[in-house]
Amino acid sequence: GAGVSQTPSNKVTEKGKYVELRCDPISGHTALYWYRQSLGQGPEFLIYFQGTGAADDSGLPNDRFFAVRPEGSVSTLKIQRTERGDSAVYLCASSLTWTSGVYNEQFFGPGTRLTVL
Amino acid sequence: GENVEQHPSTLSVQEGDSAVIKCTYSDSASNYFPWYKQELGKRPQLIIDIRSNVGEKKDQRIAVTLNKTAKHFSLHITETQPEDSAVYFCAASPAAGNKLTFGGGTRVLVKP
Numbered sequence: 079g080a081g082v083s084q085t086p087s088n089k090v091t092e093k094g095k096y097v098e099l100r101c102d103p104i105s106g107h108t109a110l111y112w113y114r115q116s117l118g119q120g121p122e123f124l125i126y127f128q129g130t131g132a133a134d135d136s137g138l139p140n141d142r143f144f145a146v147r148p149e150g151s152v153s154t155l156k157i158q159r160t161e162r163g164d165s166a167v168y169l170c171a172s173s174l175t176w177t178s179g180v181y182n183e184q185f186f187g188p189g190t191r192l193t194v195l
Numbered sequence: 196g197e198n199v200e201q202h203p204s205t206l207s208v209q210e211g212d213s214a215v216i217k218c219t220y221s222d223s224a225s226n227y228f229p230w231y232k233q234e235l236g237k238r239p240q241l242i243i244d245i246r247s248n249v250g251e252k253k254d255q256r257i258a259v260t261l262n263k264t265a266k267h268f269s270l271h272i273t274e275t276q277p278e279d280s281a282v283y284f285c286a287a288s289p290a291a292g293n294k295l296t297f298g299g300g301t302r303v304l305v306k307p
Contacts, residue, residue: 111293120199120201136196137294183244184229186238188238
């Protein structure tokens, strides 16, 4: 079946602009995660959704970052007043419902490469 | 929070030799340890994982070992092949919630 998809694949914007990054999870996956991967580093957790609600947003770096998942499927990561330091690959992942003691594989999307000039 | 350290950052091996990557973690509550392979420009893909109730797991040429007392785990690739060349990431997940904390990655180059 179809995997996790992300759009756009590349986004170039100017400092101070607003951007939206979209993630389409695998059908039936209720858990959705956003990570950020800077060049040469491992992915860094941003936020995790269980259904429509953000179960853990402890990784969002500041209040310029916000994410939504209004219908429990597609998610949008929103970045206001972009800064050059926001340049990175933004990865989305999805998995089956998390339950206590059961760790389900996270399937990653191809990422959106954000460049802030 | 959790901190995962990964070594080495780069590893060059001759085809057919073994490769070993080591990770340490800080949070004793972590119970799930996946390994991801990421080829250049591609998405991370899970290659093997281990849960805290076992010490070792094998899948063909790859194996992972876990020492919960010492808080470290390792990836072993035997009989390496050129297609094993990629960046490998270890990760740890806490008992509560499923977010992953990743190590910094190891770039593996298998020379034919």
